[in-house]
Amino acid sequence: MAEKKTNGRAETAEAGAEARTIVHGQFIRDFSFENFMAQTKQWSIQDLKHEVSIQVHISKEAENRYVVSIKAGIDAKSKDKPAYLIELDYCGLFTVENMPENRLRAFLAVQCPHYMFPFVRRIVSDITRDGGFPPFNMDLIDFAANAQRQNRPASD
Secondary structure, eight states: OOOOEETTTTEETTTOOOOOEEEEEEEEEEEEEEEEHHHTTTOOOSSSSEEEEEEEEEEEEETTTEEEEEEEEEEEETTTEEEEEEEEEEEEEEEEEEEEEHHHHHIIIIIIIHHHHHHHHHHHHHHHHHSSOOOOOOOOOOHHHHHHHHSSSSOO
């Protein structure tokens, strides 16, 4: 199957129809920032360690219309004491047309979150800075590996 890109659209030669993606919007569905250091009045920030979890969820809204959600959790600690906790559910609304069925799931689980991730990263950076911490710039995410991990059956 040959694929070429023109003006940001992927055209599949085998199907003869041009695959088309429309991003209708992106939005925060749910957001929480808990600043434990402010609550305890301990502002000695040393060696912040971050534990990051990322999950991608896909739901079908209508014919060719999907909601892709990135759920990010960031748990930061300083000297093994909680510093802050962020929980973010960031969504994108996409229409995908003329995409072969065998490529659709991978496209929604990998490419759509790839489009959305810079916005997630910016929200996390801004809230940590506004919360009195150094801005936390999340590392880039390999959404292909993430999708493989989420689709792997649980071991016994």
